[in-house]
Amino acid sequence: MTSPRNFLLIALLFIGYLFWMQWQEDYNKAASTNAAATVANGAAVAPAASPADAAAPSPPRADGTAAPPAIPNAAAEGEASARVVVNTDVLRVEIDTRGGNVVVADLLAYPLQPKDYAHPKRLLDSSDASFFEVQSGLVSAVGAAPDHQAKFSAEKLSYALADGSDTVEVPLTWSDAGGISVRKVLVFKRGSYVIEQREEIANHGATAWSGNAYRRLQRVPPVVDTSGIKGYSNIERYSFVGAAWYSPTDKFQKLKFDDFEKKPLQVEFAGGWAAMLQHYFFAAWIPEPAEADKYTTSTYLARTAQGGEVRRYLITAQSPSITVAPSETKIARARLYIGPKLQSTLDQVAPGLSLTVDYGMFTVIAEPLHWLLAQLHKLTGNWGFAIILLVLLIKAAFFKLSETQFRSGAKMRKLQPRIAALNERYAGDSQKKNQAMMELYQKEKVNPLAGCFPMLIQIPVFFALYWVLLESVELRQAPFIGWIHNLTAPDPYYVLPVLNALVMIATTTLTPTAGMDPTQAKMMKIMPVAFSVLFAFFPAGLVLYYTVNGGLGLLQQWIITRRIEAGEKASA
Incomplete structure (x- = not known):
């Protein structure tokens, strides 16, 4: 050699x-990235009208079709929401009580600079420039349901994994005057980047409640230095960045941000997962293995706090219909992975998850x-x-x-x-x-x-x-x-x-x-x-x-x- x-x-x-990869990056982009209306799940979605996520596309209807754009509530936008801080031995996360979403996640074992553990890698972030959040909620065609914008109540605003304990649970509650209450519980475990989530749906009303659970990942593309010879040799620019999913039939699939509008995803399968990938790290929603979810991708324009616009990208997994009879309680479960691409352990979390370490066409030899x-x-x-x-x-x-x-x-x-x-x-x-x-x-x-x-x-x-x-x-x-x-x-x-x-x-x-x-x-x-x-x-x-x-x-x-x-x- x-x-x-x-x-x-x-x-x-x-x-x-490398030239071919750069050509793909420069000339294979979507025709327009500044249009006010974009295609999401086959339907036009209007741009966001507020700095907050309250203006993001509405969750899908219970029948699986795309809902019309949400109309922001000016009063709700001005209301401050509290955040619950959770510390484990490997994660520090912030959970927004608006929606019960994980909006900040620091990976404590991965400092930005060598040995500088006081400044860990932040994978999830609610700031405009590096926005990346995981969201979840319920949607119903016949009654009230707490979506990813609903206001939850928290028992306390700080949790930590205690010495000698292997788990810590964070409960959030929501209730409606019609008799529906939801208890969203996030379970953290020692040494694990997996967060277990369960939504306990209780019906205290007189009529049956029917709806769907959905989980999604939403982000802006990460900023990568591509300037000059230093940028040309920056290995981060050559790593795949975008959405990915896995199904037992089609195996590992991925979609670059540039292709979100040209090749929108709309499939249904059980035993899979959906993720957002970047160099070294990723986040993924993993539904129950027997749950046949509908997976979709979409994109929209969001207003920043400075009054500008930034494009956000989403991948969503929606569960089958859930019916809760009066005086009955049902639980919707899913797992959330937020962490590094540790190839040796990922398949223990979910089938095919190690494929997020993307070697492309050389996978057979690289593994x-x-x-x-x-x-x-x-x-x-x-x-x-x-x-x-x-x-x-x-x-x-x-x-x-x-x-x-x-x-x-x-x-x-x-x-x-x-x-x-x-x-x-x-x-x-x-x-x-x-x-x-x-x-x-x-x-x-x-x-x-x-x-x-x-x-x-x-x-x-x-x-x-x-x-x-x-x-x-x-x-x-x-x-x-x-x-x-x-x-x-x-x-x-x-x-x-x-x-x-x-x-x-x-x-x-x-x-x-x-x-x-x-x-x-x-x-x-x-x-x-x-x-x-x-x-x-x-x-x-x-x-x-x-x-x-x-x-x-x-x-x-x-x-x-x-x-x-x-x-x-x-x-x-």
Whole structure:
């Protein structure tokens, strides 16, 4: 993989792949993002008319059809709602008593900066710029029901997971003069990012109540730095951001924010879930396995506190009809996941949830590589050493292929003087020159393409490992040794990029250039410098992989070249 000719092939493919992803981002957007009316579930939805979420699209009717836009109540908008703060060992959340929604969620084990646990990663946020909330409620065609805007009452405004206790319950209550009361309870567990929710619907009236439960995720796209070369190498920009869902039939599906208006979701299935994904983290609603929910996506314009407009995106799961007879109580249950993409534990939460760690087309190869990397981390206790051991294992697996590649290169190196002579002799006749070269290759039993075939086989592994290092939240802010305190951030002193450039320069000296196009030969000389500049902004974990892989390849190439040259001297 370290031969400049082959590395150039990988580099061109890799850069082409990044260009294709950027083209998708720049030119595959929805036709308009500023229209006042947008399509949601097949029906026009008017823009929001207030800074508050009270102006968001109304929940669907009990029969499953889209409801007309909500008309904000000016008095209700001005009313302040209290928030319930809940602290566990892994989460700090704020629950708005308006709707009983989780509007803020801090992931306590994931600081914004390494070891700065006083400032954890905020996944859910009620501010305009980074708005991301999970909402739930009930809707009824025949009576009152507390939707995601209804005012609940809280017993107290602060809860904490006590020492020696494994759970903490947060109850919220709502009641109507007609006899319907709802007790929404959120259950937090120690060491878990799963919040269990149950809505206890009690009918104290004289007639039956019928309605549906719905849960949805609503957000604005996260802001990602894409400016300049630093933005180009920002791994966060290449991670999928948008809605996702899973069904036993269609498995894992996803929808970019740009496609919300062009490809609105409207399906029904049981045993699935709905989520909003971003780099490293996500939130998901997980209904009861036997509950056949209707899943839809929509988008609308909301007014900000400053009077501007921002587009919000929603994915909603609506339950089948629930009927509660007089003097009866029924419970609607669902689970909410708010946390990191921990691939090793997500499938224990719900089937297919580990697929939120999105490796794209390389999933089949990337998943075993991630598993192997995790096992090596258990062995070493350090993600940097785990990466080095992984490179060693990959090198061992492809040793024979690499040997074939380097032997071909060494033989081509031996033929350089004769190829140069042919270039000089047939300088004005390319047809005769090519014919003479083919005769030379046949006589010496050299296949000039032999070095490319092993590389083509290794390319899928190369890309798969790239995505493993890009998507693995376990590597986020992981230290290595010495000056490298964060494998997901660039090398602060550029040591690894410089070492990688030196390895590439040394490899270039062992690579035959006879018969190579002059432009390609110049690119090979410039490439180490160009890539050292590019790698200066890449995460240290990726550059560590390239450097170790390149160093091992250089060593293997040098040994094989020496053996072939020694064999020729012995024969002479």
